[in-house]
Amino acid sequence: QTVVTQEPSFSVSPGGTVTLTCVLNSGSVSTSHYPSWYQQTPGQPPRTLIYGTDTRCSGVPARFSGSILGDKAALTITGAQADDESDYYCVLYLGNGISVFGGGTKLAVL
Amino acid sequence: QVQLVESGGGVVQPGGSLRLSCAASGFTFSPYGMHWVRQAPGKGLEWVAFIRYDGLYKYYTDSVKGRFTISRDNSKNTLSLHMNSLRPEDTAVYFCARDNTGEQPYYFDYWGQGTPVTVSS
Numbered sequence: 593q594t595v596v597t598q599e600p601s602f603s604v605s606p607g608g609t610v611t612l613t614c615v616l617n618s619g620s621v622s623t624s625h626y627p628s629w630y631q632q633t634p635g636q637p638p639r640t641l642i643y644g645t646d647t648r649c650s651g652v653p654a655r656f657s658g659s660i661l662g663d664k665a666a667l668t669i670t671g672a673q674a675d676d677e678s679d680y681y682c683v684l685y686l687g688n689g690i691s692v693f694g695g696g697t698k699l700a701v702l
Numbered sequence: 703q704v705q706l707v708e709s710g711g712g713v714v715q716p717g718g719s720l721r722l723s724c725a726a727s728g729f730t731f732s733p734y735g736m737h738w739v740r741q742a743p744g745k746g747l748e749w750v751a752f753i754r755y756d757g758l759y760k761y762y763t764d765s766v767k768g769r770f771t772i773s774r775d776n777s778k779n780t781l782s783l784h785m786n787s788l789r790p791e792d793t794a795v796y797f798c799a800r801d802n803t804g805e806q807p808y809y810f811d812y813w814g815q816g817t818p819v820t821v822s823s
Contacts, residue, residue, distance in 0.1 A: 683809065
């Protein structure tokens with residue numbers, strides 16, 4: 593069974609930099625998995641941040657960036673702000689129409 | 703602007719059925735693939751199903767195969783999810799989401815607000 597793993601929780605100081613990762617148990621994450629990232633606050637639908645590994649959606653601040661780091665997909669927040677405190681999810685496309693979410697990372701800014 | 707509005711959620715007994723709908727507006731519905739994504743209480747997001755722009759190809763996560771059916775009516779700009787043999791573990795908020803492309807999943811670019819489903823006796 594394919595599992596996508598994210599750090600369950602992370603904390604960052606205001607103004608600091610944090611990198612969240614997305615690991616595929618069956619092998620390396622590549623651009624062919626079309627990694628995308630979503631931000632969600634309680635009671636709200638997700639907000640799309642990054643798609644196609646590293647492309648920011650319209651209106652997403654430049655402090656959010658996506659990349660492949662080694663064998664993982666990564667979301668980096670540079671200069672974290674208080675309202676970045678949210679849950680973050682990655683999604684990988686496995687082929688044959690199948691997508692899978694990571695378990696999510698709860699980010700605290702404190 | 704793009705709007706996706708889910709409806710049809712509610713409380714159903716285990717083994718029961720429910721049909722969710724998602725009304726799309728503010729864009730031309732027919733060229734886009736569509737997804738259902740769910741979120742159990744206090745849990746993470748889970749991809750459920752995808753339907754190609756023309757409705758000819760449908761894909762499901764393993765836990766719902768044979769029980770759920772995704773469909774669409776491009777003439778009515780509507781996405782549906784027929785859920786049969788419901789289990790307590792299907793309890794979740796169900797979101798419809800538009801894919802940025804039509805033929806295979808790429809990423810979710812718009813989301814609805816979700817409709818809650820509770821499976822309980």
